[in-house]
Amino acid sequence: MIEIIKNPAESEWKALCQRANVDDEVIDARVRNILTRVKEGGDNALKTLTQEIDGSCPANFLVSEEEFEKAAAEVPQTLKDAILTAKTNIETFHRNEIAAPFEVQTMPGVICKRRMVPVRRVGLYIPGGSAPLFSTILMLATPAKLAGCPEIILCTPCDKQGNVSPVVLWTARLCGVNTIYKLGGAQAIAAMAYGTETIRPVHKIFGPGNRYVTKAKQYVSTQGVAIDMPAGPSEIMVLADETANPAFIAADMLSQAEHGPDSQAIVVCANDRFAESINKELDRQLKQLPRASIATKALQNSRIIVFETSDREKQKELYIRFANTYASEHLIIETKEPWEIASQITAAGSVFIGHYSPESAGDYASGTNHTLPTMGLATSFGGIGVDSFMHAISYQELSPEGLNGLSKTIIEMAEAEGLQAHAHAVKIRVGKSN
């Protein structure tokens, strides 16, 4: 039974939108230590650290051709087919994200352009652990390829026998990622950021991970390497009216809750009775779940908010405002007219419209990306897209006449800012100085 909060005053909203608290003082010191050791010790440090932390270390970090081939033989065809369908949908969607170059004459003789170019070397991190997250490879490598990134490497931990899940290897190769290192944790992030004797440093690091990985990404992002986004525990918000099915909503909450004990699920609904029927469904469905103990913990961070009012417009407005305040990674709108609300959402990662759009559709196969902003960052970040693997370069080409026409403007402004050399670089070209 999760907490039900009825008609909270607006002053309480901030507290209700709080994420599970992540305290990481200890992690901080350990991650700094790992980063320094890899920076200074290279491959040797990677070996020692992997042995220390994982209790074993593969003979070779680099996945061999044989391993790829073995993996391909081991993945069942039904799973391959599913992955191929998902990949096609992800490509179909993401292809639209490629920004076209443009050129504009801002004044006679002043041509300005912009084009997007791919990041040359990118590193993907895929966590190991209890489940092989091959879907995240699709979500990262597909836009990376569409962007045209020439070098993509991938790090993922192996098991004690030195094996990486076959479906991870098969999916990576399917996506054109052929350089895979069996390397996990903060040390993998360090290797991709600083480089070692065998691993070339990358310009940008992508992918989810535990707190060590997240902290390491945060650190290296202050040292000249870009990262995809700051990552926190996964979260979902469901907005429901009386047309919604409490069983569907409970299923969506649980699919969020099974991710980890610090996951969060928030439901907004219109009356107590509905809230209680969700709770009943949670109880019932939780019993069927293999990961029930994880989900149970996550539900402790979760809550149902009831906005009960006879004024329909007012209610809609409360739903929208509360959802924009929470800024959820995933937002499911299970109402009669979901677009009425969706069109006014200004902060969310990915929005799921109507009763037949569960989060798992977007997690795997609808086509949208599942690497999304958490912790309220959906106010300013979007999910991963092709643009995440590209960066803009601007150009300007002035003819002598173009510069002449703009010279007065530039000189006036530069001198007002006290930057005489800026003015002089124009004057010397237009014959106003030498």
Next chain:
Amino acid sequence: MIEIIKNPAESEWKALCQRANVDDEVIDARVRNILTRVKEGGDNALKTLTQEIDGSCPANFLVSEEEFEKAAAEVPQTLKDAILTAKTNIETFHRNEIAAPFEVQTMPGVICKRRMVPVRRVGLYIPGGSAPLFSTILMLATPAKLAGCPEIILCTPCDKQGNVSPVVLWTARLCGVNTIYKLGGAQAIAAMAYGTETIRPVHKIFGPGNRYVTKAKQYVSTQGVAIDMPAGPSEIMVLADETANPAFIAADMLSQAEHGPDSQAIVVCANDRFAESINKELDRQLKQLPRASIATKALQNSRIIVFETSDREKQKELYIRFANTYASEHLIIETKEPWEIASQITAAGSVFIGHYSPESAGDYASGTNHTLPTMGLATSFGGIGVDSFMHAISYQELSPEGLNGLSKTIIEMAEAEGLQAHAHAVKIRVGKSN
């Protein structure tokens, strides 16, 4: 006379592309302290800190209507005209950056969409100090307005009499920024990030600043507030062949060098004689500069690289590869066929094509943005654009048939990842479970 390096071996490139070292251990502790004090003490802390650090504190942080009006009367019409011209060009260019929403049916009954929405509340920081950087207001507020950001606030320090430069106030209002706080340094960043009794917290902070400001932005970016990009000292690279004018190149280097003692200017040219003639021009022009002492220091971090070879293709290739290794914030290509090189540049902030495109054109008025990636981050970051003030939201809407068609794919993948609740959220909707 700056250092000339001839035909450096590729093993030396990394060292040659090194930026001036910024050591900030002391700054780090001071900035943390300032952030904590503002977070806990709000407006009172802002007052105490401003008094402590600046030696005075304005009676009101908020700029009044009277001050705006007074400012408007004080800015000379010639400067207003220049700013208006620049603003028009910046708008003309940036308008093209607005990404259109798109919608795609990835499979029958599976509709996916993406649209960009503006960041709701943004904060701009404009440094005070020796020169009023009103041009940066144009570069930040113009794309913010084009993005449609509903709330834009601006912080900038005032002088001991409580005055902000009139041209800063006039430009801000011209760009539609009406909420200006007289507040500088790390405490301004803290106020925008955490909020105080009078200042609402923002979702994203933009703008340049000294090391305290930069450090503060870096910190708050790990605490749930987005920032534009990690900022370092300004830099320029010039690629020149025999068609270039050494006097122009020296002027470009000096316009970079006058920014600050840690600025950097790198020139790549084709022979010693040309390199020496640049050095002569630097000597000559430096004498005319009001900010000669700053520029002299910056030139100590600067160098001229000579790639001398009779093989033109090889030379072009060296220029391109070295420029991509350095990844300059500003790249001027003063060669006979500049696009031959420009089209192969994969890492640069803004590129200036030909002999009549000085950096100051882009700094003020060509139309491109002057807030650009430094410190080699042009490998993965672009300059500020309209997209910097927006974020993507994705949507998916599945019909019952759409979900049914995709159900096998989702269930297969979810179960392979060990996420049964993800599979169940689909099964319960398509009648495969309850």
